[in-house]
Amino acid sequence: MSNEQEGKQAQLRVIQFDRSRYEMVEKTQPRETFADVGGLEEVKKKVQMNFILPLQNPEFFKAFGKEAGGSLLLYGPPGCGKTFLAKAIAGEINANFLHMELQAILSMWVGQSEHNLHDVFETARAYKPCVLFIDELDAIGGNRQNMGQHHERMLVNQLLLELDGLNAHNSGVYVIGATNTPWYLDSALRRPGRFNQMIFIPPPSEAERELILKLKLKDKPQEALNTKKIAGKAQHFSGADLEQVVEDAVEQALQRSLESGELQPITQEDLQDSLKRRNPTTLEWFSTAKNYAIFSDVNKDYEHVLNYLRDHKIR
Structure with missing residues (x-):
């Protein structure tokens, strides 16, 4: 070689x-x-x-x-x-x-x-x-x-x-x-x-959610943002969910920029509004997985799912 x-x-x-x-x-x-x-x-x-x-x-x-x-x-x-x-x-x-x-x-x-x-x-x-x-x-x-x-x-x-x-x-x-x-x-x-x-592979923790938000917001025009606060309210959100929250906030800032003719940064309110309009997509998955874990899991393959549901108080 x-x-x-x-x-x-x-x-x-x-x-x-x-x-x-x-x-x-x-x-x-x-x-x-x-x-x-x-x-x-x-x-x-x-x-x-x-x-x-x-x-x-x-x-x-x-x-x-x-x-x-x-x-x-x-x-x-x-x-x-x-x-x-x-x-x-x-x-x-x-x-x-x-x-x-x-x-x-x-x-x-x-x-x-x-x-x-x-x-x-x-x-x-x-x-x-x-x-x-x-x-x-x-x-x-x-x-x-x-x-x-x-x-x-x-x-x-x-x-x-x-x-x-x-x-x-x-x-x-x-x-x-x-x-x-x-x-x-x-x-x-x-x-x-x-x-x-x-x-x-569970949804990201609060610290991981904050890191994802920072990565997705990187190099975008923005005010001083409290991503930790947003991450704390985004319980059970997947990485893809968080990416969509940022995209929605970007659209709001773009719309203001186009209307004013000047570049408008992403604000804390943009992120909060985007978060309010979305629900975590993982909850639907957990609902299905829970049924299999409780009624069809002979070999206890999905115990980690049940542990996650218990620890995070998901019903």
């Missing part, structure tokens, strides 16, 4: 599937790490044990028959940073990052979707160490018993084959799945060696 190839291999890369040309498109991105992820300390500890420590202490893990690599399932309300956490994991272990989205896989041609899925996994193996992030996992790994179409079941079968292939001979490939609805996944995906490790 040439020096140029080695340097290229050492970089953190984001590879995306381009459906129009059926090829992998590579582009560099900033290297996020756990230092960029506020809170989620328990999540970080679990990731450390499964992904990072095996690389740092291979002799210990090898003695117990564990190798670097494996799979992880992130679940929780939409807009709470599952994708960002997956990128931070890749940055933390200096791995390539392959982001697989549903539209990159599905095809109208019989057998092509399975072929596309295999190509993505082959690319991950070629670029290891690599984090393969499968967004909306439930869309390609749903319960086969509820599928009427043969080709849908075949896609799930292909995913299972690829995951089993990882266990057989692909040390250094890390598969991270993300879903808002883990209860819809095929039960075979939850077996040992596949996505048997689930991590709950």
Whole structure:
């Protein structure tokens, strides 16, 4: 391998599937790490044990028959940073990052979707160490018993084959799945060696909400803003919810600017008005998740959801 190839291999890369040309498109991105992820300390500890420590202490893990690599399932309300956490994991272990989205896989041609899925996994193996992030996992790994179409079941079968292939001979490939609805996944995906490790990604804490607001407001014209006060009132808001609050406040400031002919900054009142007009989207998710956690959770997979509901007094 040439020096140029080695340097290229050492970089953190984001590879995306381009459906129009059926090829992998590579582009560099900033290297996020756990230092960029506020809170989620328990999540970080679990990731450390499964992904990072095996690389740092291979002799210990090898003695117990564990190798670097494996799979992880992130679940929780939409807009709470599952994708960002997956990128931070890749940055933390200096791995390539392959982001697989549903539209990159599905095809109208019989057998092509399975072929596309295999190509993505082959690319991950070629670029290891690599984090393969499968967004909306439930869309390609749903319960086969509820599928009427043969080709849908075949896609799930292909995913299972690829995951089993990882266990057989692909040390250094890390598969991270993300879903808002883990209860819809095929039960075979939850077996040992596949996505048997689930991590709950909750809505941001108050301190994290304040940080998100500051980041979204950065470099925008603004008065002295009390983001801590806004964050305190934005209980259960996801990161995406907070981004929309800021966007609504920006629109109000823009409207005043256009009417006055002078640049008008974002005010505390803009943020407060925007917040009043929105409800946290996570509450609808918690309502559904609560039902599954109480009535269908035989293996106690969703205990973290019930703990969050209790600790935050959500009914």
